[in-house]
Amino acid sequence: MTMNAPRLTRREFTAALGGIVLSFSLAPTVALAQNPARLPGSLDTNRTLDAWLRINADGSVTVFTGKVELGQGIVTALAQIAAEELDVPLAHIRMIAGDTGRTPNEGQTAGSQSIEQSGTALRMAGAEVRAMLIDLAAKKLDVAANTLKVNDGVIHAPDGRKLGYGELAAQADLKREATAKVAPKPAAQHKIVGKSVPRIDIPGKVTGAAAFVQDLRLPGMLHGRIVRPPRYGAKLESFDEATVKAMPGVIAVVRDGSFLGVIARREEQAINARLVLMEFAKWSGGPLLPEPAKLYEQLMALRSEDRVISEKDAPLPAGATMIAATYHRPYQAHAAIAPSCALAEFKDGKLTVWTHSQGVYPLRATMAKALGMQPRDIRCIHAEGAGCYGHNGADDVAFDAAMLARAVNGRPVRLQWMRDDEFKWEPYGPAMTMKVKGAVAGGRVVDWAFDVWSQSHNMRPGDPDGVNLLGSWYLADAKRPGPARHSPQPNGAGDRNAITLYDFPRQRTTHHLIIENLVRTSALRTLGAYANVFAIESFIDELAAAAGIDPVAFRLAHIRDERERAVIEAVAKAAAWKPGESYQRGDGRRGRGIGYARYKTVATYTAVIAEVEVNRTTGVVKVPRIWAAVDAGQIINPDGLINQIEGGVIQSMSWTLHEHVRFDRNGIISEDWMNYPILTMPEAPKVETVLINRPNERALGAGEAAQGPTAAAIANAFAAATGQRIRELPLTPERVKQALASPLVGKPLNTVRYPIDASADVVEKGL
Amino acid sequence: MAISLKVNGTTRSVDAEPDTPLLYVLRNDLELNGAKYGCALTQCGACTVLVNGAARRSCVTPAGSIEGNEVTTLEGLGTLDKLHPLQKAFIDEQAAQCGYCIGGMIMSAADLLKRNPQPREAEVRAALADNLCRCGTHNRIIRAVLRAAQNMRGQ
Numbered sequence: 001m002t003m004n005a006p007r008l009t010r011r012e013f014t015a016a017l018g019g020i021v022l023s024f025s026l027a028p029t030v031a032l033a034q035n036p037a038r039l040p041g042s043l044d045t046n047r048t049l050d051a052w053l054r055i056n057a058d059g060s061v062t063v064f065t066g067k068v069e070l071g072q073g074i075v076t077a078l079a080q081i082a083a084e085e086l087d088v089p090l091a092h093i094r095m096i097a098g099d100t101g102r103t104p105n106e107g108q109t110a111g112s113q114s115i116e117q118s119g120t121a122l123r124m125a126g127a128e129v130r131a132m133l134i135d136l137a138a139k140k141l142d143v144a145a146n147t148l149k150v151n152d153g154v155i156h157a158p159d160g161r162k163l164g165y166g167e168l169a170a171q172a173d174l175k176r177e178a179t180a181k182v183a184p185k186p187a188a189q190h191k192i193v194g195k196s197v198p199r200i201d202i203p204g205k206v207t208g209a210a211a212f213v214q215d216l217r218l219p220g221m222l223h224g225r226i227v228r229p230p231r232y233g234a235k236l237e238s239f240d241e242a243t244v245k246a247m248p249g250v251i252a253v254v255r256d257g258s259f260l261g262v263i264a265r266r267e268e269q270a271i272n273a274r275l276v277l278m279e280f281a282k283w284s285g286g287p288l289l290p291e292p293a294k295l296y297e298q299l300m301a302l303r304s305e306d307r308v309i310s311e312k313d314a315p316l317p318a319g320a321t322m323i324a325a326t327y328h329r330p331y332q333a334h335a336a337i338a339p340s341c342a343l344a345e346f347k348d349g350k351l352t353v354w355t356h357s358q359g360v361y362p363l364r365a366t367m368a369k370a371l372g373m374q375p376r377d378i379r380c381i382h383a384e385g386a387g388c389y390g391h392n393g394a395d396d397v398a399f400d401a402a403m404l405a406r407a408v409n410g411r412p413v414r415l416q417w418m419r420d421d422e423f424k425w426e427p428y429g430p431a432m433t434m435k436v437k438g439a440v441a442g443g444r445v446v447d448w449a450f451d452v453w454s455q456s457h458n459m460r461p462g463d464p465d466g467v468n469l470l471g472s473w474y475l476a477d478a479k480r481p482g483p484a485r486h487s488p489q490p491n492g493a494g495d496r497n498a499i500t501l502y503d504f505p506r507q508r509t510t511h512h513l514i515i516e517n518l519v520r521t522s523a524l525r526t527l528g529a530y531a532n533v534f535a536i537e538s539f540i541d542e543l544a545a546a547a548g549i550d551p552v553a554f555r556l557a558h559i560r561d562e563r564e565r566a567v568i569e570a571v572a573k574a575a576a577w578k579p580g581e582s583y584q585r586g587d588g589r590r591g592r593g594i595g596y597a598r599y600k601t602v603a604t605y606t607a608v609i610a611e612v613e614v615n616r617t618t619g620v621v622k623v624p625r626i627w628a629a630v631d632a633g634q635i636i637n638p639d640g641l642i643n644q645i646e647g648g649v650i651q652s653m654s655w656t657l658h659e660h661v662r663f664d665r666n667g668i669i670s671e672d673w674m675n676y677p678i679l680t681m682p683e684a685p686k687v688e689t690v691l692i693n694r695p696n697e698r699a700l701g702a703g704e705a706a707q708g709p710t711a712a713a714i715a716n717a718f719a720a721a722t723g724q725r726i727r728e729l730p731l732t733p734e735r736v737k738q739a740l741a742s743p744l745v746g747k748p749l750n751t752v753r754y755p756i757d758a759s760a761d762v763v764e765k766g767l
Numbered sequence: 768m769a770i771s772l773k774v775n776g777t778t779r780s781v782d783a784e785p786d787t788p789l790l791y792v793l794r795n796d797l798e799l800n801g802a803k804y805g806c807a808l809t810q811c812g813a814c815t816v817l818v819n820g821a822a823r824r825s826c827v828t829p830a831g832s833i834e835g836n837e838v839t840t841l842e843g844l845g846t847l848d849k850l851h852p853l854q855k856a857f858i859d860e861q862a863a864q865c866g867y868c869i870g871g872m873i874m875s876a877a878d879l880l881k882r883n884p885q886p887r888e889a890e891v892r893a894a895l896a897d898n899l900c901r902c903g904t905h906n907r908i909i910r911a912v913l914r915a916a917q918n919m920r921g922q
Contacts, residue, residue, distance in 0.1 A: 071865025071902050198861060205866035206854045206873060208801035208842035215800040223795075248784075266783070267791045271807075337805050337813055337867045337901045387865030387902045419806040639861055643907070647864050650903030673810040673899060681895040684905035 041120025046104035059166035066106025071387035085126025098382030112701025187695035196639035257476035314505030330660035338386035340393030356385025362462025429524025434535035454494030456484035533708025593716025595709035619733030648706035654679035775843030785831020801841025812898030822878035864902030
């Protein structure tokens with residue numbers, strides 16, 4: 001059990017109040033050589049050993065990481081890595097995560113990169129510190145270092161003498177640059193890494209410990225609420241300050257331009273005051289939103305920056321069958337179970353913010369700009385929120401809380417957004433359009449063109465030019481968001497996973513980055529990969545059907561990489577896939593489909609098979625079973641990996657069957673769980689996950705690996721079941737009924753035979 | 768105004784208006800973390816507590832309306848040293864990702880197991896239909912409740 005296991009306790013949170021002495025060499029790069037050697041993972045940007053590890057006199061080890069817990073179990077996995085390399089029991093590890101006063105700057109906890117970045121740094125630093133401790137012990141004991149053995153944080157000499165790490169702590173000089181020259185343990189020697197170690201945070205969470213930022217209480221704490229405009233960009237003309245100020249418990253009403261908030265002694269008083277402020281506030285202006293029915297047309301008509309991101313130019317053979325299709329993905333919300341929350345305190349010109357931001361350093365930098373402060377006067381300390389799944393309101397509420405706290409100097413303010421604040425104002429995953437053309441000849445894909453249109457998927461704090469904090473755009477001295485930017489491949493953003501993984505000799509992929517923002521968007525889990533994989537893998541099935549080949553066999557025929565093949569074969573085996581089964585449509589109600597992707601083109605491999613049941617009368621699609629096969633390289637925590645994959649599968653199923661942000665021209669309509677429903681407990685599929693462990697390969701993140709393949713597997717299963725294909729997400733009952741009623745919907749929109757004019761004008765007409 | 772509440776076996780006096788939702792009294796006055804704010808609309812279940820043993824959404828329950836009733840929160844179900852079988856089963860099944868919904872899940876499950884000590888899987892799913900989980904931990908939560916039911920029968 002994990003009773004003594006490390007976790008971030010309330011003491012950790014509140015300890016910050018006293019002003020903890022900085023525990024590592026801040027800004028280590030200043031003192032270093034001009035062109036330092038590249039170091040692995042996040043060691044490269046946080047180069048001193050004491051930025052990562054501290055050996056304590058009691059033999060425990062404090063581990064500092066810039067990556068934070070978002071519900072993905074990362075803090076446990078990082079503790080495992082540190083314990084493994086240092087040869088200490090897991091219970092001796094104390095984790096400190098995401099604190100601009102204490103931890104390394106590792107940017108955002110995003111993109112499934114924590115194991116690669118922070119994990120690699122801790123692995124290398126751990127190996128190096130262990131070697132240092134052994135050298136120290138060798139000198140003290142006057143024996144050769146290679147005769148010493150380490151067990152549970154105690155160094156043993158052959159003659160029976162021993163020294164604990166704690167006894168060597170004072171002499172271990174960790175204030176020096178890492179060399180990364182000490183090889184970490186080979187996988188065969190791992191005792192902690194690779195084991196399903198229980199999550200260190202779960203016991204507290206099931207017994208009511210103060211586990212979340214929502215649970216922090218400081219002496220003299222007040223409660224805040226924010227009043228948002230009725231629509232994006234509206235201006236506050238007037239409001240009834242006098243009435244609200246006379247309400248019980250109200251301490252202050254804060255107005256700056258069109259930013260409006262209230263502070264009260266008790267939480268329910270702040271909530272009541274917010275309602276009264278909302279009722280009497282007068283707003284004007286704000287642009288109209290797109291016509292929902294014409295959303296995709298309107299988006300594609302906006303100015304975009306177009307880039308060809310991949311091109312191969314083999315000649316086109318004669319006699320090929322060409323098809324084309326267009327896919328859409330709507331705006332989708334993060335929809336965390338907890339609306340965003342922050343706690344802020346202004347004291348003596350310094351600001352401390354407790355936040356569930358994914359990046360405490362970028363948040364600090366951007367808050368400094370928005371508030372006209374110096375970054376050194378702001379401390380951002382991570383405290384968990386509900387699972388975030390990307391850039392939600394976490395950063396925005398931190399800024400809002402700071403605005404309120406500044407109005408009551410010295411008293412901490414806890415600000416919890418209301419449910420409608422979160423739904424209506426969080427940055428959504430962007431609506432996207434994917435157009436695909438492809439041709440098959442002799443059972444092989446001989447031509448492929450993929451175009452994706454999307455708004456920005458990265459409008460996070462940390463932008464060098466803009467201020468990406470919602471509240472700051474409404475101040476009297478209004479700040480502006482940063483511009484939409486391309487992100488380089490292979491990570492990409494809207495074009496994440498847009499380049500086909502298949503071995504097509506002739507292909508062209510174009511990313512159309514829409515510059516204007518009609519609806520607020522930013523990073524939602526997987527960025528563009530969910531929609532791109534949905535489109536690519538749906539279309540692969542359409543091409544397989546055109547070629548008359550089983551979808552599993554068709555995929556394998558276009559893949560050379562052994563690890564890619566292995567996950568597809570593994571999922572087909574687990575699901576007992578029968579070649580050609582997807583053509584046996586039976587009664588048009590049941591079917592299975594496959595989806596595959598290697599996340600970000602270079603990371604985790606995931607193949608998914610879904611089984612669907614379609615109710616042709618109600619249009620409801622059920623997914624009773626899903627199989628997933630995953631290769632995430634070296635597995636740190638098998639149970640944690642399964643939990644992440646299952647979670648990704650189920651969340652993607654929710655996106656794929658239910659989720660789209662509802663709006664009309666006057667604003668966002670989705671404001672609660674009734675008009676933004678998500679997958680419920682009775683709907684959850686059985687999920688069977690097959691793990692392929694590669695102990696000698698790089699460990700890869702898995703939080704975003706399954707979403708794209710799951711969407712495609714469900715859409716392909718629907719097509720297999722009914723013979724009709726739905727190319728616009730989500731697969732709502734209305735859309736299903738429409739598809740089943742229309743014989744044309746399921747067919748590729750245009751089918752022409754080569755040779756045609758290769759400029760493909762003929763095909764475009766059908767798009 | 769003072770309200771007298773019996774929470775987790777102890778009578779507590781709280782200085783709040785009687786129409787104050789129980790959720791804020793539990794969290795802010797009694798400093799109990801188990802019930803969570805999620806929507807204040809009875810849609811998500813994160814705020815679920817037991818009132819006289821039955822699941823109740825504390826976000827819309829006026830604190831003054833339940834004076835004299837027995838309120839049980841996650842903290843009252845069990846502690847780290849003396850876990851309730853549901854809490855133990857959620858740890859054993861590692862049935863959480865972010866864990867924000869879990870307190871409400873456990874309280875709704877406690878209500879179910881009291882009414883129905885031998886639920887079938889479909890009954891567990893139905894009992895938790897109005898408790899939302901966003902991380903996709905659904906199957907582990909269902910397994911944890913079934914495991915707890917089994918362990919409680921064995922005791």
